[in-house]
Structures are given as C-alpha cells and as structure tokens.
Amino acid sequence: MLDIANHLKAIHREVRRGTTSGGETVTVLVRRRYDASVEDVWDAVTDPARVRRWFLPLTGDLREGGSFQLEGNAGGDILTCDAPRLLKVTFGGPSSIVEVRLTGNGEATDLELEHTVPIEIAQSGAGALFVGPGWDGALMGLALYVAGEAPEDPVAAANSPEVQEFNAGSVRAWSTAVEESGTATAEEIAALAQVSMAQFAPDVATP
Numbered sequence: 001m002l003d004i005a006n007h008l009k010a011i012h013r014e015v016r017r018g019t020t021s022g023g024e025t026v027t028v029l030v031r032r033r034y035d036a037s038v039e040d041v042w043d044a045v046t047d048p049a050r051v052r053r054w055f056l057p058l059t060g061d062l063r064e065g066g067s068f069q070l071e072g073n074a075g076g077d078i079l080t081c082d083a084p085r086l087l088k089v090t091f092g093g094p095s096s097i098v099e100v101r102l103t104g105n106g107e108a109t110d111l112e113l114e115h116t117v118p119i120e121i122a123q124s125g126a127g128a129l130f131v132g133p134g135w136d137g138a139l140m141g142l143a144l145y146v147a148g149e150a151p152e153d154p155v156a157a158a159n160s161p162e163v164q165e166f167n168a169g170s171v172r173a174w175s176t177a178v179e180e181s182g183t184a185t186a187e188e189i190a191a192l193a194q195v196s197m198a199q200f201a202p203d204v205a206t207p
Contacts, residue, residue, distance in 0.1 A: 099115075
C-alpha cells in the first residue's frame, strides 16, 4: 500500500522567478533523498532499461551532444552528461531546461531537479502547477524502484486511485509552494490548480 503522506512529505519544493540573458524565467525545484549510492541513482536515471521500470520507456542517442525521447512525453537534447553528478537536457523545447544534480551523502544520495522555462511559457509562478506534480510523481516512482517496490507497469500504475490521490496532494503542495514564493496571484494559483487537478487527478473528487 502506498504511503501517500510520507511520499509527499519527502519532497522539497520551490518556485522562483529569475532573469537570464534570454529574459525572465520561472523555475521549479524538487529535492529528495534516496537510500542508495550516487552511482546507483545515476544509473537508475540514465539507463533506459532501468528508467522504464520507474518512469517511461526511453530511447535516443544517450550521450552528451545526443538526444532522447520519452515515450508519450517530452524529448530533447542532452547538453551535459557528467556522471554521476550532473545531467542537463532540453525538455520539450530548446528553451525548456531540466537539470538533475546528484550529491552523495554517506550511503544515501540527494537528487535535485530544476526545470526552467521562459515566463512566456509559464505566464507566472503558477505555471509550476503544470509540471511540478509530474516531477513529484517521477521522484516517487524512483523511490519505489530503489526500494524494490516498483509496480510491474509504472505507466499503468500512474492512473491508479492511489497515485491519483498522491497527485491531488501534490497539486495542493505545489499551490502552497507557489503561494509562498510570491510569484503568482491567488487567482492565478486557483485557476491553474483546477487545470492541474483535472490533468493529474481527474478521478479524485475535489471540494
């Protein structure tokens, strides 16, 4: 049985607005600790045979300078691949950047994922509600896999009542994170939380 409360609590969430040479951006950051070596976690997030066991089927020219495609999801270019510490890719478009950083902590590993997009795509910090719950689900899937508890078919499991309950909690947690960041209005948060809930937890009754 999925321990929804503890999986939600295990993830640290942040939302930021910033400025780069390309203009204003919105960044979501998630962080979680895994009871596995940094080498093992790196392998779990970069080996296609293992990625499909907790996330999605992965194909492509999987090296720095190559490209990748997640089945039914985003693809992109591999900008940096510095094993076992740093993976940086475009994700769904050239201006959408995902950076994964791994840090060994004794027998454990801290994984930090940052996803940055232009303000034109996100509109406001509330844009985090489009991607944050998805990354939460990926981090939970990795945790189940590392613990030897991954479902036989993670894609099918993503639509289960338990995972949808987790997703609903994730949407609420991201709404709080956006509110605390001061990067969106209450109206923007409420509107996109409703859209996010329909996407990630369509079968969960909301008040």
